Amino acid sequence: MSKPKFQTVTGMHDILPQDQAYYEKIQEAAKKVFSFYDFEKIDTPILEDANLFIKSVGENTDIVEKEMFTLKTKGKDSLVLRPEGTASIMRAYLEHGFLSLPQPVRLWYYGPFFRYEKPQAGRYRQFNQFGVEIIGEADPIVDVQTILVMYSVLNDLGLKGLMVKVNSIGDDNCRPLYRKALVKYLREKKSGLCSDCQKRMKVNPLRVLDCKNEKCQEVLSSAPQSVDYLCEGCKKHLKDVLEYLDELKVPYCLDSRLVRGLDYYTRTVFEIESTKAGENTGGVLAGGGRYDNLSKMLGGGETPACGAAAGVERIIAEMKENKARVSFSSVPEIFFAQIGPLAKKKSLPILEDLRKAGIKVGEAFGKDALKAQLGKASRLGSKVVLILGQREALNNMILVRNMQTAKQVEVKQEDIIKEVKNILKEK
Ligand code: AMP
Numbered sequence: 001m002s003k004p005k006f007q008t009v010t011g012m013h014d015i016l017p018q019d020q021a022y023y024e025k026i027q028e029a030a031k032k033v034f035s036f037y038d039f040e041k042i043d044t045p046i047l048e049d050a051n052l053f054i055k056s057v058g059e060n061t062d063i064v065e066k067e068m069f070t071l072k073t074k075g076k077d078s079l080v081l082r083p084e085g086t087a088s089i090m091r092a093y094l095e096h097g098f099l100s101l102p103q104p105v106r107l108w109y110y111g112p113f114f115r116y117e118k119p120q121a122g123r124y125r126q127f128n129q130f131g132v133e134i135i136g137e138a139d140p141i142v143d144v145q146t147i148l149v150m151y152s153v154l155n156d157l158g159l160k161g162l163m164v165k166v167n168s169i170g171d172d173n174c175r176p177l178y179r180k181a182l183v184k185y186l187r188e189k190k191s192g193l194c195s196d197c198q199k200r201m202k203v204n205p206l207r208v209l210d211c212k213n214e215k216c217q218e219v220l221s222s223a224p225q226s227v228d229y230l231c232e233g234c235k236k237h238l239k240d241v242l243e244y245l246d247e248l249k250v251p252y253c254l255d256s257r258l259v260r261g262l263d264y265y266t267r268t269v270f271e272i273e274s275t276k277a278g279e280n281t282g283g284v285l286a287g288g289g290r291y292d293n294l295s296k297m298l299g300g301g302e303t304p305a306c307g308a309a310a311g312v313e314r315i316i317a318e319m320k321e322n323k324a325r326v327s328f329s330s331v332p333e334i335f336f337a338q339i340g341p342l343a344k345k346k347s348l349p350i351l352e353d354l355r356k357a358g359i360k361v362g363e364a365f366g367k368d369a370l371k372a373q374l375g376k377a378s379r380l381g382s383k384v385v386l387i388l389g390q391r392e393a394l395n396n397m398i399l400v401r402n403m404q405t406a407k408q409v410e411v412k413q414e415d416i417i418k419e420v421k422n423i424l425k426e427k
Contacts, residue, residue: 011117011125021326022316023128026157027110030130033152037145039108039132044088046112047071050078056087056297058263060203067115069125081114086264086291086307087298089133094300103136104305110312122314131288131309135295138304140240143268143290144248150286150308151250151272157315158324159285161276164252166245168238169206169259170230171266171292178229179205185223192219206259225256237267260287264294268306274318285318286310332362333384334420335377339370340390347388350398350413357417359424361386377403384423386416 008014015023031041050070057063069081082088089107092098098105110130117123132149134142147164154162170178186193186201186208193201194213201208209220230238245252260269269289288308295303319326334354338347347365354361364376370387377385387399392410400419401408411419 009125011119013124013126019316022319023312025326026153026312026315027130029156030108030110030153033149033156034108034132037106037149039106039149042089042092042107042109043111044082044085044092044109046082046114047079048082048088048091050080052087052091052298053080053083056090056262056264056294057084058204061207061261061263063115063262067117069114069116083113083115084262085109085111085113085129085131085309086133086294089307090135090291090294090298090300090305093135093303094295094298098135099301099303104142105135106132107135108132122311122317124313128312129309130312131307133305133307135305135307136303137306138292140237140268141244143237143241143270143306144244146288146306146308147245147252147270147272148248148250150288150310153310154272154285154315157319158322159274159315159318160322161274162251162272162285163275164245164250164270164272165255165258166241166252166268166270167226167255167258168230168234168241168267169226169265169269169289170234174229174231174234175226175266178224178226181224181229182206182208186219189219192216204261207261209257209259210261220257226259227254227256234267241268260289264291264297265289266292270308272310276321284311285314330360331381332360333382333424334359335362335373335380335382335385336388337363337370337373337377337385338365338388339368340393342390343388343393344368346393350386350388350416353417354420357421359417359420384420386420 050068053068054064063083068083071079073079089109093105108131111128112126113129114126116125119125132146134146151162151164169175183201183205186205190198190201193208193216194211197208197211197216208216227238258269258271267290271284271287273283274285286308290306292304294305295301336347336351338344351361351363362377362380362382364373367373374385383403385401385403387401392398396413397410398413398416399408399410402423
């Protein structure tokens with residue numbers, strides 16, 4: 001068969017009906033946990049000013065250097081399809097004066113994000129994320145609350161083998177010292193690094209730490225670790241985070257290589273991965289951290305904050321791997337069949353009455369023969385079939401056939417709902 005003329009563009013996918021239940025289940029699970037913890041939902045536009053991400057995520061990051069879908073408007077503005085959520089939400093926080101609200105402000109979001117990446121399993125150019133931001137609080141307990149809410153959603157979805165990796169990358173006081181020590185070490189080992197890392201070493205040396213290249217991994221095995229360079233404030237912050245984590249039943253480990261590539265992160269960074277990851281997921285399901293400098297980077301004041309995001313498509317791949325049960329649309333227990341033009345004409349209002357009464361009804365309006373309609377009813381497994389023939393349509397009556405007992409009664413159309421509800425109750 002030849003390929004159809006038009007197809008989805010590289011890295012972008014249709015979400016087909018058979019997968020919708022996964023998306024719904026994930027949104028419901030997220031909403032349930034986030035509402036309990038008093039997060040309010042926010043939606044920001046898909047297009048944002050390119051500078052928003054250049055200033056916050058950072059010029060020398062993969063996202064800004066290689067992955068932004070940028071477009072120029074007719075008015076010559078440079079806009080991007082948002083690659084992540086945090087910068088937009090901090091923009092909204094500053095734009096709408098959320099600073100005057102009781103702090104911290106807790107927000108959550110769900111929606112599509114775009115990165116011009118090389119498409120592969122678990123890595124798409126359009127993907128969905130849900131996430132949380134807690135803005136206006138410096139206490140390390142909110143770092144752990146951020147971890148906890150993300151972990152809880154994944155756990156409630158039935159994912160197994162979850163592991164939280166935590167690290168601290170310090171702040172403006174101590175990170176320059178660590179950076180210096182790391183660069184010194186990497187310079188000495190330069191020839192052992194991949195060509196990408198030789199470049200990264202100059203512009204964003206911390207990124208070298210999460211290079212997956214085996215050669216680089218070997219060099220990094222004895223590299224200096226950020227936790228050894230933390231100032232007193234950052235050390236205390238990390239200690240508190242770990243103590244709060246100890247009180248929870250959340251499996252975690254300290255991972256000195258975890259840096260996360262974006263410029264706005266300070267102190268705590270974390271990722272949640274599935275240790276039982278299937279081939280399709282790539283392991284990391286969610287990530288986040290503290291970003292105490294982001295507000296200032298965007299022209300606001302000192303506003304400490306913390307947040308995280310999770311990738312919906314990777315979670316779905318994991319759910320499928322874990323054979324998680326999701327319920328697809330419910331089977332209609334009632335089926336409506338019509339015979340003859342008059343009955344067909346009267347059908348739509350009757351179905352509408354049943355819908356308003358909350359009764360799900362199947363139909364096959366495109367088919368006129370009763371046999372074909374009953375065939376569909378039995379394929380659907382409907383328990384009751386309502387039959388409206390020419391005679392019933394004239395007399396305002398309808399036949400109600402109980403498919404289990406094969407009993408059939410004629411009732412007034414005005415009594416259909418009562419009758420159907422009785423039969424459904426009897427089952
Ligand atoms: P990040 O904003 O990079 O920390 O991403 C947060 C989460 O979104 C990751 O842990 C992934 O689960 C997911 N994610 C990030 N990039 C992609 C992508 N290109 N395709 C699919 N999921 C992604």
